Amino acid sequence: MPNNIYDYLLLGSLFSIWFVILMNIVLVTSGFISYVKHYRNEDDRTLESLPFVSILIPAHNEAKVIEKTVKSILNLDYDNDRYEIIVINDNSSDNSHEILAKIKENYPDRLIQIINTDSIIGGKGKSNALNIGLTQSKGELIAIYDADNTPEKQALRELVYSIKNDNKAGAVIGKFRCRNKNTNFLTRCINLEGLYFQWMAQAGRWNLFKLCTIPGTNFIIRRSILEKIGGWDTKAITEDTEISFRIYLLGYHIRFCPYSTSWEQEPETLSVWFKQRNRWIKGNYYVLFKNYKYIFSRKAGSVKFDLLYYISIYIFFFVAAITSDMIFILNFGGFIQTTVEGYSLLLWFMAYVLFILSVQISSSTERGEISLSNTIIILIMYFTYCKLWAIVAAMGFVDFVKDVLLKRETKWYKTERF
Known part of the structure; x- marks a missing residue:
């Protein structure tokens, strides 16, 4: 039985980790059931009429990837005169302007609009760029793709079909996959993370609660x-x-569409990964603090679940992970003593097994993802990649608090491309 504060902290942190992983495996299992149901569905998803769609592509210094992105969107399986492409070249200092001008010149018969902003009206982040593009758009539906995305040919058509056949859907999201997954160990971990937290967990939340969170692209x-x-x-x-x-x-509600897929480039170095994830963490803390009051509101409905979901992941899970690791290190070094090693080891092992099962279930839904190499990576990433998340979560929270206390303007970090 626990007999000191370190025992209680250790058991509490392990229970928190176990709970969050169990919650995610429930979502992943539900997502897998949804996956089986959808891919057995042979219904004809043909649109009787095509609404006009404006596709917004915010881009800041994206010369390395923007041409491939625009050309893939030009090749979408959607009538050419029923969608427009609006690229917001947002205060770029590279040669994006020349690349985009050349594309527009080569496709004179296509609806392509290039908006080049300067440091006065642009350069203020993705939200500002999207608002600029929105004012110049004319579609009844607005689709968003990041500048590093290559959507599959049917991606837009599937999103449009889903939203036109569901009057209560305010938005529809598709999947996004890692196109540079084989570059190194980091990108392989990011690929598996995407399958687990983005693909299966999103599908599970939609299947159970009719909830999804917009992922920033392919929606x-x-x-x-x-x-x-x-x-x-x-x-x-x-x-x-x-x-x-x-x-x-x-x-x-925000609907999940498993038939729409876009491929995107992920960070290939730890420094870029840390900066990107730090932005995610800070941004999600902003959203939590902006909306925390709805936890106590009767009118909030399903928003409550999403708030609790984010709190459990971004606060309880990461605090628990850091706490358990610190106690383990201090105990191993002889600085403190714990007396519940047997219980803690059992709880840790259960959490580890649940983590492996949930990622393996997620991987089984995509062709080529169940492999010996991926299995080895899953066994390792719990001790490596997941621990990095705990570190960046702590750093992101500290930075968020500093921004609030010092009333600093939060800067938007643009992910470096390779």
């Missing part, structure tokens, strides 16, 4: 909603999560 949203809420929040550096909550509060 479509009604223009009427954007006009009603005044566009994107320019203070939010995770504009996708922030706008999701406002869509919920209007009484709409």
Whole structure:
């Protein structure tokens, strides 16, 4: 039995970790059931008429990837005169302007608009760039793709079909996959993370609670909603999560569409990964603090679950992970003593097994992802990649608090491309 504060802290942290992993395996299992159901569905998903869609692509110094992205969007399986492409070249200092001008010149018959901003009206982050693009768009539906994305040919058509056949859907999201997954150990971990937390967990949340969170790319949203809420929040550096909550509060849901897939480039170095994830953490803390009051509101509905979901992941799980690791290190070094090693080892082992099972279930849904090399990576990433998440979560929280206390303007970090 526990007999000192370190025992209680250790057991409490391990129970918290176990609970969060168990919650995610429930979501992943539900997502897998949804996956089986959807891929057995042979219904014809043909659109009787094609609504006009505006595709916004915010881009800041994206010369390395922007040409491939625009060309893939030009090749979408959607009538050429029923969608427009608007690239917001946001205060770029590279040669993005020349690349985009050349593309527009080579496709004179296509609806392509290039908006080049300067440091006065642009350079203020993705939300601001999207708002600029929105004012120049004319579609009844607005689709968003990041500048490093290559959507599959049917991606847009599937999103449009889903939103046109669900009047309560304020937005519809698709999947995104890692196109540089074989580059190194880091990108392989990011690929598995995407399958686990983005693909399966999103599918599970939709299947169980009719909830999804916009991932920032490969999604479509009604223009009427954007006009009603005044566009994107320019203070939010995770504009996708922030706008999701406002869509919920209007009484709409965000639908998950497993048939729409886009491939994106992920960070290939730890420094870029840390900066990107730090932005995610800070941005999600902003969203939590902006919306925490809805936990106690009777009218909040499903928003409560999402708030509790984010709190459990970004606060309880990471605090528990750091606490258990610190106690283990101090105990191993002889600085403190714990007397519940047997219990803690059992709880840790259960959490580890649940983690492996959930990632393996997620991997089984995509061709080529169940392999010996991926199994080895899953066994290792719990002790490596997941621990990095705990560190960046702590750093992100500290930075967020500093920004609030010092009233600093939060800077939007643009992920470096390779």
